[in-house]
Amino acid sequence: MDKSEILKQVNRVFIDVLDNEDIVLRSETTASDVEDWDSLTHIQLVVAIEKYFKIKFVSSEIQAWKNVGDMCDAIEKRI
Amino acid sequence: MNFNQLTKNLKKDFSPLKKVKIALLGDSATQMLAKAVVGYGYEIGIHFDLFEADYDQIDRQIFDANSELHAFKPEFVIIFQSANKLLKKFYSLDNPDRVHFSDTLLGEISGRFKTLQESLAAKVIIFNFIEINDSVFGNFANKINESFLFQIRKSNFELMNLSQTHKDLFVCDISALHNSWGSSYCTDMKTYISADMVFSIDFLPVVAKNICDIIQSILGTFKKCLILDLDNTLWGGIIGDDGLENIQIGDLGIGKAFTELQLWIKQLQKRGIILAVCSKNTESIAKEPFEKHPEMKLRLDDIAVFVANWENKVDNIRHIQSVLNIGFDSMVFLDDNPFERNMVKTNIPEIAVPELPEDPVEYLPFLRAANLFETASFTENDEKRTRQYQQESLRATVQKSFSNEDEFLASLNMGSVIQPFNKFNIPRVAQLTQRSNQFNLRTIRYTENEIRAIADSAEYCPLTFTLEDRFGDYGLISVVILKKKNDGLFIDTWIMSCRVLKRGMERFVLNEIVATANRSGYASIQGEYIPTAKNAMVKDHYKTLGFKNIGDQNGLWILSTETFGAFKTFITPKLDKGEA
Numbered sequence: 001m002d003k004s005e006i007l008k009q010v011n012r013v014f015i016d017v018l019d020n021e022d023i024v025l026r027s028e029t030t031a032s033d034v035e036d037w038d039s040l041t042h043i044q045l046v047v048a049i050e051k052y053f054k055i056k057f058v059s060s061e062i063q064a065w066k067n068v069g070d071m072c073d074a075i076e077k078r079i
Numbered sequence: 080m081n082f083n084q085l086t087k088n089l090k091k092d093f094s095p096l097k098k099v100k101i102a103l104l105g106d107s108a109t110q111m112l113a114k115a116v117v118g119y120g121y122e123i124g125i126h127f128d129l130f131e132a133d134y135d136q137i138d139r140q141i142f143d144a145n146s147e148l149h150a151f152k153p154e155f156v157i158i159f160q161s162a163n164k165l166l167k168k169f170y171s172l173d174n175p176d177r178v179h180f181s182d183t184l185l186g187e188i189s190g191r192f193k194t195l196q197e198s199l200a201a202k203v204i205i206f207n208f209i210e211i212n213d214s215v216f217g218n219f220a221n222k223i224n225e226s227f228l229f230q231i232r233k234s235n236f237e238l239m240n241l242s243q244t245h246k247d248l249f250v251c252d253i254s255a256l257h258n259s260w261g262s263s264y265c266t267d268m269k270t271y272i273s274a275d276m277v278f279s280i281d282f283l284p285v286v287a288k289n290i291c292d293i294i295q296s297i298l299g300t301f302k303k304c305l306i307l308d309l310d311n312t313l314w315g316g317i318i319g320d321d322g323l324e325n326i327q328i329g330d331l332g333i334g335k336a337f338t339e340l341q342l343w344i345k346q347l348q349k350r351g352i353i354l355a356v357c358s359k360n361t362e363s364i365a366k367e368p369f370e371k372h373p374e375m376k377l378r379l380d381d382i383a384v385f386v387a388n389w390e391n392k393v394d395n396i397r398h399i400q401s402v403l404n405i406g407f408d409s410m411v412f413l414d415d416n417p418f419e420r421n422m423v424k425t426n427i428p429e430i431a432v433p434e435l436p437e438d439p440v441e442y443l444p445f446l447r448a449a450n451l452f453e454t455a456s457f458t459e460n461d462e463k464r465t466r467q468y469q470q471e472s473l474r475a476t477v478q479k480s481f482s483n484e485d486e487f488l489a490s491l492n493m494g495s496v497i498q499p500f501n502k503f504n505i506p507r508v509a510q511l512t513q514r515s516n517q518f519n520l521r522t523i524r525y526t527e528n529e530i531r532a533i534a535d536s537a538e539y540c541p542l543t544f545t546l547e548d549r550f551g552d553y554g555l556i557s558v559v560i561l562k563k564k565n566d567g568l569f570i571d572t573w574i575m576s577c578r579v580l581k582r583g584m585e586r587f588v589l590n591e592i593v594a595t596a597n598r599s600g601y602a603s604i605q606g607e608y609i610p611t612a613k614n615a616m617v618k619d620h621y622k623t624l625g626f627k628n629i630g631d632q633n634g635l636w637i638l639s640t641e642t643f644g645a646f647k648t649f650i651t652p653k654l655d656k657g658e659a
Contacts, residue, residue: 019087043270047280059269
């Protein structure tokens, strides 16, 4: 799966979890760019992404993410 | 229902739903749990107005009379102390203090409960504790009282003891839930470490449902009746085809699965759940296993209404409902056949229809996990219920042989014991105020403590009525609470069990109310009807009994005792057996 495909699928997970069809993610997108993406929904998003891609992150990875691109890199490494 | 679906519910319209004020106090991050509870509320038609205390503010909120909690005035307070936090506290103690850890904890819990009781009169739901073995001693922890495992298990045990003596203290058994779902399902260490959330996202809906089960049962919504299919539900195979010797029950085939299911159902029956049978079968053939099969645990005696014919199950369940005279929402229908389940669910949406697993060996664990029969009270009367409904079907048969109603009523030899509240009937009185929905004029719910206070107060005249006839004893079936006001006697509560409708009982009760008013020198009696979704049957209650509507105040009625002529009834006042 290439990066743009991962981004597309991550986008779908965001739309589902945050219940907002208008979300368009790019690599540079950060939490402050997306409505309702706060520390609580972040937990939901991480769990949903883990389930969707059938992977498990380690805590230090999650903490190091600065934007959606970092998240997608971590996914790419694990699938 | 997963957590995402529950959070989506939060955006829905809660305004038509019944509002219930609850407070959630925790020593860890509870925001997600709060969301799950409110979201689950939507599923069961409750709008939870929820106050969530700030992080780790349990004692400040409870003991500070000026706190937000006290200002909020919740009906329910949920206290969630996590075993993880207690473990930290435990580690900070010196060894000699550790043996007192549980006693100290229970002292704190008891203190919180008492304060909440006195100042808020709220029902309190307390989480018990997940039994963490920290593996400092291994299995040996069981043998020494200064281990955390020993102290936390003792706390769970003592919490059960505490709840026995306090009717308004309810335990949310997170320990049992944790045992059945397993640690790896219930916790997610990443979210615990980073966000101090004790439960995994997947476990939150389970916990939310459990809390809601307790609240619903306290509010009076719970299951009273279990309707059973027979073939491949109560036994393996088809009685009409396979015959008595070949159905699987007991040692034959997977009979053990059905035997254990029947044993469980029998326990429900003993607890007061009414059993009914609804089966597509020839009646005599369907009854055969109950009468003749040595391995059957359920017998005809256990079944209040037995319906076996070739009509559709929807009509048959409607018939069962009319005999029992209870709401569809208090019924559970058990059937292995997805087609029948679907048909019943579509036509009677209020009824609970568990989606049984395909394999019968999974029925029992599935039903246990579903926790369909949560209850908020248990009295001895519950155990007699099946017998009472069986007597009811006998009465129905006899009634057909009389041409007029008076003749029939006279033939019943009815008697009633009238008593004030006393220590023997207070639990039953409280239960009636909590459970009765239909014949209930104002639907005011009282706890046992409140009933006790009314019994002791000079402002009230409380009355209870039993009813028995030649077929059997209904027990305590009607409660009236009269409040002494300056301008008359006010009927604060008038409740009657629907099992004794059409016996002239309400006229008998009114005669006694008027007699009470006369004894206390009151010239008028005031009644009020407060409509709810379920009590339309008593809409015209006061009108029928000859009360006059007062002015334009809707629902207020008045009766002058001076012009009242006592109603004729076929019920004889009797002395209590203890007094006779």
